[in-house]
Amino acid sequence: MRWSRYFINTLREVPADAEVISQRLMMRAGMIRKVAAGIYTYLPLGLRSIKKLELIVREEMNRAGSAELLMPAIQPAELWMESGRWQKYGKELLRIKDRHDRDFVFGPTHEEVITDTVRDTINSYRRLPINLYQIQTKFRDEVRPRFGLMRGREFIMKDAYSFHSSRESLDETYETMRAAYSAVFHRCSLDHVPVEADTGAIGGSASHEFMVLAQSGEDAVVSCPNCRYGANVEKATSKFFDDEVEPPASQAVAEVHTPGTQTIDDVGRFLGMPTSKLVKTLVFQADEGPVMVLVRGDREGNEVKIKNHLGTNRLDLLAGEGLFWATEFERQTGGPIGYCGPVGTKCARVLADHSLQGRSRWIVGGNKKDMHLDYAAPGRDFPEPEYGDFTTAIKGDPCVRCGTPLEIYRGIEVGHIFKLGTKYSDSMHCDFLDESGERKPMIMGCYGLGIGRTVAAAVEQSHDDDGIIWPMPIAPFEVVVTSIGKDESVLRTATEVYENLLAAGIDAFFDDRDERPGVKFKDADLIGFPLRIAVGAKSLAQGQIEWSWRKDRAKLLGPPADVVASVIEGVRAGRL
RNA sequence: CGGGGUGUAGCGCAGUCUGGUAGCGCACCUGCUUUGGGAGCAGGGGGUCGGAGGUUCGAAUCCUCUCGCCCCGACCA
Numbered sequence: 042m043r044w045s046r047y048f049i050n051t052l053r054e055v056p057a058d059a060e061v062i063s064q065r066l067m068m069r070a071g072m073i074r075k076v077a078a079g080i081y082t083y084l085p086l087g088l089r090s091i092k093k094l095e096l097i098v099r100e101e102m103n104r105a106g107s108a109e110l111l112m113p114a115i116q117p118a119e120l121w122m123e124s125g126r127w128q129k130y131g132k133e134l135l136r137i138k139d140r141h142d143r144d145f146v147f148g149p150t151h152e153e154v155i156t157d158t159v160r161d162t163i164n165s166y167r168r169l170p171i172n173l174y175q176i177q178t179k180f181r182d183e184v185r186p187r188f189g190l191m192r193g194r195e196f197i198m199k200d201a202y203s204f205h206s207s208r209e210s211l212d213e214t215y216e217t218m219r220a221a222y223s224a225v226f227h228r229c230s231l232d233h234v235p236v237e238a239d240t241g242a243i244g245g246s247a248s249h250e251f252m253v254l255a256q257s258g259e260d261a262v263v264s265c266p267n268c269r270y271g272a273n274v275e276k277a278t279s280k281f282f283d284d285e286v287e288p289p290a291s292q293a294v295a296e297v298h299t300p301g302t303q304t305i306d307d308v309g310r311f312l313g314m315p316t317s318k319l320v321k322t323l324v325f326q327a328d329e330g331p332v333m334v335l336v337r338g339d340r341e342g343n344e345v346k347i348k349n350h351l352g353t354n355r356l357d358l359l360a361g362e363g364l365f366w367a368t369e370f371e372r373q374t375g376g377p378i379g380y381c382g383p384v385g386t387k388c389a390r391v392l393a394d395h396s397l398q399g400r401s402r403w404i405v406g407g408n409k410k411d412m413h414l415d416y417a418a419p420g421r422d423f424p425e426p427e428y429g430d431f432t433t434a435i436k437g438d439p440c441v442r443c444g445t446p447l448e449i450y451r452g453i454e455v456g457h458i459f460k461l462g463t464k465y466s467d468s469m470h471c472d473f474l475d476e477s478g479e480r481k482p483m484i485m486g487c488y489g490l491g492i493g494r495t496v497a498a499a500v501e502q503s504h505d506d507d508g509i510i511w512p513m514p515i516a517p518f519e520v521v522v523t524s525i526g527k528d529e530s531v532l533r534t535a536t537e538v539y540e541n542l543l544a545a546g547i548d549a550f551f552d553d554r555d556e557r558p559g560v561k562f563k564d565a566d567l568i569g570f571p572l573r574i575a576v577g578a579k580s581l582a583q584g585q586i587e588w589s590w591r592k593d594r595a596k597l598l599g600p601p602a603d604v605v606a607s608v609i610e611g612v613r614a615g616r617l
Numbered sequence: 618c619g620g621g622g623u624g625u626a627g628c629g630c631a632g633u634c635u636g637g638u639a640g641c642g643c644a645c646c647u648g649c650u651u652u653g654g655g656a657g658c659a660g661g662g663g664g665u666c667g668g669a670g671g672u673u674c675g676a677a678u679c680c681u682c683u684c685g686c687c688c689c690g691a692c693c694a
Contacts, residue, residue, distance in 0.1 A: 053643060053655065054629045058687055078686065133693060184618090184692055239694085250694090260694090275694090357691090454694075489694095507654095525653060559654040566654085577653060587653095 042518070044552045048085050051564050061257040063500035064189025066509050070568045072517070079186025079194030083493075086568065089517035089548075090496050091197065095176050097228050097514060098199050098490060105221040106214075107172040107201050112154045114178060118144030120153035124468050129354065135182045147180040152465050152487060155202040159483070160471035166206040169473060169483065170214055174201035176492065190493035191453060191501075192259065197492040204466075205484040206473060215247070215460055218488045222251050222456045225490065228617045229499055230512035231455070236262045236271035238457065239345050247460040251490075252452030253498040262452045263434050267445035275345040278430050279438030279447060281396055292416040294384070297404075300411040303379035305338045308413060312404070315339070320397065320405045322381050324374050324388065327353040331373045333381075333388040335405070337396050340432040350392065350429050375408055382406030383423040384414055393419075393426035453498045454491070461485040509569030510591050513615030518550035520608055521570040525558045525577035534586065535576040538601055545609050566591065571615060572608055576601075 049071040056075075059065040067073045072087030083091055099109065118136070121127040126134075135147040148154070155173060163171060176199045186194045201218065205211040219235065226233040231253050238250040250273055252262050263277040264270070272278070302308045309316040319338030324331055325347065332351060336342050348356045359370055371377050375387035382405035383391050397403075403417040419425050436449045465471065466482035473483055496515060503510045513519060520542055524535035535551065542549035550570065552561050558577070565573050575587045585598045588608055599607065 050627085050644085051655095052628060056628065057623095057630090060688095131693075181693085183694095185688095185690095187687090273694095457694075527652090557652055557654090557656065559652090559656080561655095562653075563655045575653075579653080 044554050061188045063497040086517045090515045093515045101221045101225045102174050105217050107174045111175050112151050115145050116148050124153050133181045135180050149181040156465045156469045156471045166475045169206040170210050172203040190497040199490040201488040203486040211484050211486050234271050237276050238273045239276045246462050249458050250454050251456035253455050254450050254452050255501040258451035258453040260452050260454050263447045265440040265445050268443040270440050270442045277434040278441045279434040280441050281438045294417050294422045295415045297413045297415050299413045322406050324359040326357045327351050328355050331388045333391045335393040336432050343433040347431050377410050380406040391426040394431045395428045398428045455495045455498050456490040458488040508567035511569045513571050514617050516571050519548040519612045520572040521550045521565050523552045523561050523575045528578045531576050531578050541605050547612050
């Protein structure tokens, strides 16, 4: 392709709303263009990278035994009502009506459609397992889309679904898919790590996320430098506990006057004790009503873990801004804000983080204004709480597996795989007959991979001050041939070089514009072609042209034929 | 949904307070010079100032409503 005939416009200035590097660079390089919040056009250059990644994904999916199909983006509401997600999914689900006033959704994911398809097609264990995938545009009406392709509302995703007659069969496919994902990201030269994850709205038992480590990542992951344990912080467990011996719990519970101490920090300061010795009380509104969660004073409650423990759809922290809420808070919990605690609470359920289990001295809110209780004892002064893991792991916590202090990194979630189990096959009656003729629900897995997000992640991970540095396999073009000046021999040689590369099956781009060299070089760096060949009058007079890698910019000279041969070799080696 | 901000040429912005011919830089077009890391000079084209209503002799500017977009939070995977 020749630049002079291509649809591309690089920007010297950065669009004001571009927040992260990948978004800035992709917009400046003329790869994407924002049309509405979280909705982008993939311009020709950007689409080439997208298509190249799709091809890699196809190859790996096909190799893993998954068969490609394409489901509709628009789905009838009935299927979502059947699975129960019409009610459960919330406002992220874009609901639309057709001219007959019938309800539809623009698919954010396709469990319903695929389950419907398979249940009508497969009835026997003999036909299982089945693994299907598609690459398609999805829509999730995110509250706050941002970061360009990293968190769009409309986005391209590869989603795969597998159906099994047994857990073992699912486990096997899950492993195959996990390997396939690693292969995809490896081929894109992405530094990635699979981590344990929460299953969220999709549901199911086990789940892993594939994280590309990057400063701009929206997720925090914990990672054990010793045993490679990795997990999303929403899920990550650690085994911190009280490390100081406490006096025995023989003391009777005692009221402590603590005036004007609304926060846990206030209480700690007032009593002259570290917050880790105090008990922090959180109250959430759950499906079943107010629920109290006790955590160590220096820790944060983890809503995802609490939600999973309770099995509730709704979980809102009861907070007391304003008079109405303060009154309401006290009415529901039996204690004023800042002083609420488990002793005599109105909350039906009381949960406590396992780090509190066995603690002998509990300092808790007294459910009276300006009053805390010291030496409160579970089982004596208040009912034994339900213990569990309800806090978020932090840097330095001991690893659950080996005890090594954990590290925390930021990551971009580029893939997410789930063992769904029978969540959808139960509700939607996707059954099969087993060897003994018994009807059973199929066991399912599902596997998502964000195409646009992965491309953006590659840019986040590979760039410098001048622009993108594409990994060869997803570069929009592998080589740019840059002609310098209008000299006829320069143009002739550059054209020859370009055509020879094309003939060899190389994705070459010819910057044939009548522009100054500086402009062409800056643009080439910005777009990030892995290789560049420059043909200029001075060196051509010596029978030489120049080539260089974008990564290190070291310039190499040679006769045109040799340079072409070297570049072809370089491209092939970089393709993986 | 709550709080804050913003909307003026394809992009980045000034002008708004204090009403009076709509500006600057980049990009674009023409000419001359220039030509190995985003050139110089000269000339030029491009705007319903987000939209609707109002006040006024006169509105980008003041008032009301509305829409979009951005940021923080909540939310979501």
